[in-house]
Amino acid sequence: MNEAEDVLLKRALTFIKKEIEPPKNLDQFLLLPCSVLNEVSEQDNQKFKALNIKTLKELAEFDLEKQQEVIKQKKFRFLTFETWVLAARIISRISNYEVKGPKKIALIGLENAGKTAIREIILRKLKMNNTSMFEKIMRKLQPTKGVEREMVTVADADLQIWDMGGQEIYRERYLKEPERFLLDIEVVLYIIDVQDSEKHNQSIEYLRKLAATFRSLNQHSFFIICYHKFDQDIQQDQKYQEWVQNSWEVLSGILEEYKYPHKLFTTSIYDDFSIFNVFSEALKIAADYDVEKIINMILAKYAQETDLQNLLLLDSNGMKLGQYINAKEKSDLLDQLYQISIPILQSISQIDALDKSPQHKRYIKSILYTFYTGDMNLTVSRVLLFDRSIYLVTMNPKRGELDTKFTQALMPWLSNLFT
Numbered sequence: 001m002n003e004a005e006d007v008l009l010k011r012a013l014t015f016i017k018k019e020i021e022p023p024k025n026l027d028q029f030l031l032l033p034c035s036v037l038n039e040v041s042e043q044d045n046q047k048f049k050a051l052n053i054k055t056l057k058e059l060a061e062f063d064l065e066k067q068q069e070v071i072k073q074k075k076f077r078f079l080t081f082e083t084w085v086l087a088a089r090i091i092s093r094i095s096n097y098e099v100k101g102p103k104k105i106a107l108i109g110l111e112n113a114g115k116t117a118i119r120e121i122i123l124r125k126l127k128m129n130n131t132s133m134f135e136k137i138m139r140k141l142q143p144t145k146g147v148e149r150e151m152v153t154v155a156d157a158d159l160q161i162w163d164m165g166g167q168e169i170y171r172e173r174y175l176k177e178p179e180r181f182l183l184d185i186e187v188v189l190y191i192i193d194v195q196d197s198e199k200h201n202q203s204i205e206y207l208r209k210l211a212a213t214f215r216s217l218n219q220h221s222f223f224i225i226c227y228h229k230f231d232q233d234i235q236q237d238q239k240y241q242e243w244v245q246n247s248w249e250v251l252s253g254i255l256e257e258y259k260y261p262h263k264l265f266t267t268s269i270y271d272d273f274s275i276f277n278v279f280s281e282a283l284k285i286a287a288d289y290d291v292e293k294i295i296n297m298i299l300a301k302y303a304q305e306t307d308l309q310n311l312l313l314l315d316s317n318g319m320k321l322g323q324y325i326n327a328k329e330k331s332d333l334l335d336q337l338y339q340i341s342i343p344i345l346q347s348i349s350q351i352d353a354l355d356k357s358p359q360h361k362r363y364i365k366s367i368l369y370t371f372y373t374g375d376m377n378l379t380v381s382r383v384l385l386f387d388r389s390i391y392l393v394t395m396n397p398k399r400g401e402l403d404t405k406f407t408q409a410l411m412p413w414l415s416n417l418f419t
Helices: 003-013 042-050 056-060 068-073 078-096 115-126 133-140 168-176 197-216 238-257 272-286 291-305 333-355 404-409 411-418
Strands: 103-109 147-154 157-164 185-193 222-228 262-266 310-315 320-325 366-373 376-385 388-396
Touching (some): 056 078, 068 078, 078 197, 103 115, 103 197, 103 272, 115 147, 115 157, 115 185, 115 272, 185 197, 222 238, 238 262, 262 272, 291 310, 291 320, 333 388
Parallel strands (some): 103 185, 222 262
Antiparallel strands (some): 147 157, 366 376, 376 388
16 A cells, blocks of 8 residues: 555544444445444444445435435434535545645635635735735625635745635535535634624524534634724724624634634734734644744845845844844854844834824835944844834944945934934
């Protein structure tokens, strides 16, 4: 048996009672009696025989829609019977599945909840295409037909983002054929439109059905609930705040019942930081990432491309977000660099209020400061990211390589800072 067959057999075994001796190949699996499935009793097995269903292959071919009355006559609980049929179908098709593939993050929810807008913001930010982003997204958006897939690579992880159309016809298809649409999803971004009160109950019920279906698939996905369109003009509205809290208690109860890990976020298309915050959380879960390690890797690549020997990434409060040092440098240099940077950042932070004022926000993207420390020069590059300031700090002994004309162009800012 090769490695791929071994992986597929192990997947099939998740639907089988632990005491059953596993078959040697997938073909033999389908010849097993229905009694091998989890939670099938001997009494249930006799009912299967009465329906002329003896093997998993015959169970997989059973027509649920046409035989609902027959199932009830045999005193099967329909949802339980449906779970067994689903398990048999997955086993019958398991040889068609990919053994290894990109991690899947799925955006799921009702129609017009905002799934596609969220996806487009994520993709455009990842691809660094920010020109008139909001206008382009709003012009482009159309209801998603079925599932739209997009491959992205973040750091060293390959991801597949699934935007799953929310119209009723598609939702029913996902639940009827979950082995095609819902299998191997690492993270579910479940999107709820907080401004569409008429669909709140429907959205809660759909999540309940999804959770039950995921359980049938023996799938251990992470659910991130996004209360979307939580725009600035309603954030202070007590009505919406109370609804989010009450709704979260219901949804959290559903997911806890099925033992699914979950988190709550509020998002708005007008606040792309809120959307990227959700995506970062999904990425961390799907790729099992050490976030600090990835930040350090990105800094290392940047430093090597620009011939920097050391680099610190700090926030406006002086918290260390990432670091890099050339292997030939002394390890204590980063600590020295950090200690020098803190008082400098405290001074630079005074300019924050100016950057965030409406007349400047559009134009200021990055600011460069240069300070001299003995025979070294300390360079601090300040960048506005999602309206938040972060700082890249490096100590570079090659003072002569600095672009003096560029630093002179920034002198008005330095004057305002220290006067």
